[in-house]
Amino acid sequence: MEKRSTFNNLWLPYLLLAPQIIITFIFFIWPASQALYQSFLLEDAFGLSSEFIWFENFEVLFSDPLYFDSINTTFIFSAATTFLSLSTALLFAVMADRVIRGEMAYKTILTWPYAVAPAVAGVLWLFMFSPSNGILALALKDWGYDWNHILQGGQALVLVVIAAAWKQIAYNFIFFLAGLQMIPKSLIEAAAIDGAGPAKRFWTIIFPLLSPTTFFLIVVNVVYAFFDTFGIIHAVTQGGPYKSTEILVYKVYNDGFIGLDLGGSAAQSVILMFIVISLTVIQFRYIERRVKY
């Protein structure tokens, strides 16, 4: 869509665009190209000399079992977070959509955790699962289950998944509720007249009609689990114990800033960029399709 009526000015549009373009170039495009360039370099630890080595950084990365462990951890972490958060949010949204009295109160309370920073969400759950004084850790101990995420890798992963999913429920709830309210009531009434109960109506009408929203949310949640959860990992487990919660983003940070492996970290950044780009493309293709409906 284009405007028919526009202003004519030779230099003004460039002046208006300048701030954004300058920022974009200095802080986005230049660093990204640097990451691409550095991923082909081998630098010594002091940064004094560097050598162009083509794809060796990538070869090293892909022959490193630790990198595959990290990919594996990221996969489990994002799948679990997305599933847990989406299913609980959908349940609450379906229920909130049914409610007539008190709808606004439920909605406000269920949406505001969106404002809690991932790192803060991590700290809240860390406290509740703290082995010596956390309310949930002590409750588990009473039931005979020994909770110690500081030593147990699996438990640490469960902890960060719960914290990440908890923070994201609010976001998913808002979008599911908006999606539910767009479904025509007449369809559901027709099904009810034909004798379909609430459960059947949900699985045969509401859930399929909600699939565009669900698909959109899956992409957003995967992006969230891949990138925005850095704060949770860094604050709660620091990737440990024994790298059991080291997701890809944390590994880029850890190898680059703590391990000072610049080429390896840059190569990992490049791989992450490809992941973001493909997720963005998927999202945009899907949005184009949704417009046609």
Place this chain on the structure above:
Amino acid sequence: MIENRPTLNALTHVTLVIGIVIVIFPIYIAFVASTHEARDILMTVQGWFGTNFIENYSTVLEKGKASTGSISVALMMWNSLVMALGIVVGKISISILSAYAIVYFRFPFRMFFFWMIFVTLMLPVEVRILPTYEVVANLGLLNTYPGLVLPLIASATATFLFRQFFLTIPDELAEAARVDGAGPFRFFFDILLPLSRTNIAALFVILFIYGWNQYLWPLLVTTEQNMTTIVMGIQAMLYVPDDINEWNITMATAILAMLPPVLIIIVMQRQFVKGLVETEK
């Protein structure tokens, strides 16, 4: 409501109450802990509020946590506020200007610039941390507010939002303005900006939360303690090897860290939902 099923209605409310408990419970526990003395919550769980509310919160605000260098949390909150507002103002102003240029002017390389802005969507700070850090260090911006704000303010989503909105404004408005002798500046300030008010308010909520909750970037750019932001400041409080872990202080900081964004969401609920749904389109 299609039919009247009392058991199902009861179940609905029960489920929603469980949902509210899941959402509130972690915050309730943190708030309770923040009102006790450190030794009261070291080995046991407290279920009800203690008496140290005023004492703990004034300690936190004035002195911070002794074992982590005693940076006052009030200063951290100030840093967070400056960063969040800087990001809000920066993002909104540069994207409304560039959207204006792209929609209301015809000039060479217009689509090239549009795509250049679009690319920023695909480069979140997490995937370009090291080189961006180098750029900021070379510019001498480490431990400064511009260093915290500038690398985060280019935003494709805000530009798209304004572009979409400008495209819905009738052409007749621009024509009428031109017939009446208004130039591009006059049109922007007297017509476009007032019309964009609701969009700006919606973006304000979303971007403020985004800015306040930044974690990775401040972690890299601030090495001096007096530039710490509150969300990353909590992390330093968690790891105190030799000292008694003062959970009450840490939890009070956590409560303070979520207070401003939560208040904004509750007060501006309508703009928040609008902003969330529209920026994701």
